[in-house]
Amino acid sequence: MKRRIWNRIRQEFGLWSLAAPPGIIVLIVMIFIRLLGGMQSWEWMLLDTMLRLRPQEQPDERIVIVGIDEKDIEWVKQYPVPDVKIAELLSKLETYQPLAIGLDIFKNVPVEPGAQQLAQILRTNSQIIGIEKILPPEETAPPPSLPQERVGFVDLPHDQDGKNRRYLLYTANPKNPEDEDKYSLALQLVIKYLDAKKISLDTGIRDPNTIMIRGVELPRIHKNFGSYVGVDDGGLYIVMNFRNNPQPFTVVSLRDVISGKVDGELLRDRIILVGNRNLSAGDIFYTSALPKVKLSGQIYGIDYHAHVISQILSTVIDQRPMLHTWDDAGEYAWIVIWGFLPLVIGRITQSAWKNLLSVGLAIFCLLSFGYLMLSVWGIWIPIVPNLLILVINGLGLSAFAFYQHDQFLRSQISERQNTIQHTFTVIHNGPLQTLAYGLKHIRARDIPYEQLIAQFEKLDKEIRELGEFLKLEALTKEEILRLGSGVILELNRPLHDLLYEVYSSTLERNDFEYFQTLKVKVRNFDPIDDKYLSREDKRGICLFLEEALCNVGKHAQGVKRVQASGIYSENTYKLSVKDNGCGIQSKRESKGTKNFKILAKQLGGEFHRESISPRGTLCELSWKLSQNNS
Known part of the structure; x- marks a missing residue:
């Protein structure tokens, strides 16, 4: 075992x-x-696809976007929108008591009229966060009237395929690393909102380089993060987890706010983002992670910042996971x-x-x-x-x-089984028949001792010859077959020639007593094209004929006539042996019968053995000639 x-x-x-x-x-x-990094682009594409296929989420009511669209520009009749209108908008918003206002419009250069008025509002309203750009080559200064603690940068990095999937929350001051870190617009607005809710920001415990809010550490993009390889990790980058909704935030227009058409409760205690939502401003970014966006594959910058704010607040307050x-x-x-x-x-x-x-x-x-x-x-x-x-x-x-490899192993096993089967058949049709003949006469004591010795000497010779034959067959590349009579056939000869040889050599054997009573011997084998048969098929057919004839010699008591024929008709070859002996005496299926059935299956044909009237036995193997046999 x-x-x-x-x-x-x-x-x-x-x-x-x-x-x-x-x-x-x-x-x-x-x-x-x-x-x-050879798979980055494919993994990014799959990430975008999965984000896009997520179930639809509820809009985030904590954030309201005041978008300056094309109709606002027509209403104002000036572009860029003058500072006086921006000042009027901010003054109106202040009356609704929002928790934070993000002005996502560059105001480093005055747009008259109203520059002084806007500067005054920016100085006095502590809830307003202005913007700047800090990363080369497009550095842009913040509004001069705003202190640095109320300025957030809006630099948005993009990946190698041009899509925006990351957001930089804070980084060291690129001009002077010794100064305080620079915070993004989204992070500044989140801090304002959380301060109003009495929620503080802490340094991460597991990752000291990230932010922890209420015990939740924001997952930071490191050098090899997910599919990213060698990505810039100079600062706190996060992966965008967009809110999956065709209209994730409430959007109102500049003209409606100034005209008083917006419900004040909609703006109270909210984070309000003010910025351009028109193509003229060019504040456009690219993503494939959002379904049904108004601009195919594009998103306004102000909306992008809103998504960042939403995902941080949702993680901290609503337990919506950030991507990690x-x-x-x-x-x-x-x-x-x-x-x-x-x-x-x-x-x-x-x-x-x-x-x-x-x-x-x-x-x-x-x-x-x-x-x-x-x-x-x-x-x-x-x-x-x-x-x-x-x-x-x-x-x-x-x-x-x-x-x-499995087929190779199976073929080896099959070849081994075929070798064993072939060896058994050769022994069965040769030495075993001689042995059976000798044992039968020993029991009957009906032949002289000298004749019995001669029979066993013949058995000894057959076994030795069989051993030499099997060695020869294993060494030679030629396909050969040894019959029980000792005759060796070359299987490359035509089938009908082989069948004649099998018939003749088998009936000449003197170790089958019922061959001695034969009076009529009939044989006829039609020739066929050998291309339809493999050497192994021919081997099996020859052994079938030999076994069928041996059965006549062993069991057909009283036989006077034997007929062996191979008839080719309607693309079918029928090989049969018919005698007029005593007929089938036992219904038990012998080893030979089982082998014949296997051979018939191998040829894609049929085998049957039956008694015939008035007396005798018919043993027949038939198969169709086709390329499947070759």
Whole structure:
């Protein structure tokens, strides 16, 4: 038992050592490509797609956008909108007591009339946050009337494909790192809002380089974060988790606020963002993560900042997760697991259709699990490398390697079984017949001792000749067949010639007593094109004829006539042996009958054996000639 188990283990190890290396190489190559950043764009595209396919969320009522659109410009009759109108707007908003106002319009240069009036409002209203740009090459100064603590930068980095998926919350002062850090517009407005709610910001515990609010640390993008490889981590970057709604925030126009057409309760205790929502301003950014956006694949800058504010407040207050990832060890362990899965599938299935179905199911499970992790827990896991490994290994290299090697092993087993079967048949039709003849006469004591000795000497000779033949057959490349009579046939000869040879040599054997009573011997074998038969088929057909004739010699008591024929008609060949002996005496299925049925199945034909009237037995093998037999 233990030996069988160890043999099985060794066989399995040998199979894996031959079939698995191509799949392991693919896995290593995929990991190497990902380490070099070769899959970033595909993983970004899949991330955008999954974010876009999430269930629709409720609008965030904490944020209101006052968007200056094309109709506002027509209403004001001046562009850029003059400072007097911006001042009037801010004064109106102040009356509604919002918690914070973000002015997402550059005001480093006055737009008359109303510059002094606007400067006064900016100085006196502590809820207003202005903007600047701090990163080269497009640095823009903040409004001169605003203190630095009420200024946020609006620099938005983009990825290599031009899409905006990251947001920089704070960074060191690029001009003088010794000065205080610079905060973004979104972070300044979040701080204003949380201060009003008596919620403070702390330094992260697990990650001291991030912000912690009410025990929640904002997940920071580090150098290798998710699919990002070698990304800029100089500051606190977060991944955008857009609110999935065609209208995620309340949007009102400048003209409606100034005209008093907006309900004051809509603006009270809110974060209000004021900025351009028109194409003339050019404040446009790009994303594929939002469904049904008004501008296909584009989003206004003011809306982008609103999404950042919403995701931070939703994380802290509503437990809506921000996007984060596993550490590098976890990600690559995950990839390795999926890298070996197609190898296991290929080993288990070993069928093209089963393998295709299993890999398809694995791909579905991978995508579903990745979507679930992202939409429910906000975890961005590697999917693209696993998909590629599943496709290449699951549908290609590994499955094919396991299948081919398994087929090779099966063919070896089949060849071994065929060799055993062939050897048994040769022994059965030769030495065993001689042995049976000798044992029969020993029991009956009906022949002289000297004749009995001669019979066993013949048996000894047959066994030795059989041994030499099997050695020769194993060494030679030629296909040969040894009959029980000792005659050796070359199977490359035409089938009808072989059948004549089998017929003649078998009926000449003197170890079958009922051959001695034969008076009439009839044989006729139609020739056929050998291209329809393999050497193994011809071997089986010759052995069928020999066995059928031997059965006549052994069992057909009183036989006077035997007829062997091979008739070709209507693309079918019928090989039969018919005698007029005593007929079938037993209904038990012999070993020979089982072998004949296997041969018939191999040829795609039929075998039957029956008694015939008034007496005798018919043994017949028939098959259709087609390319399937070749």
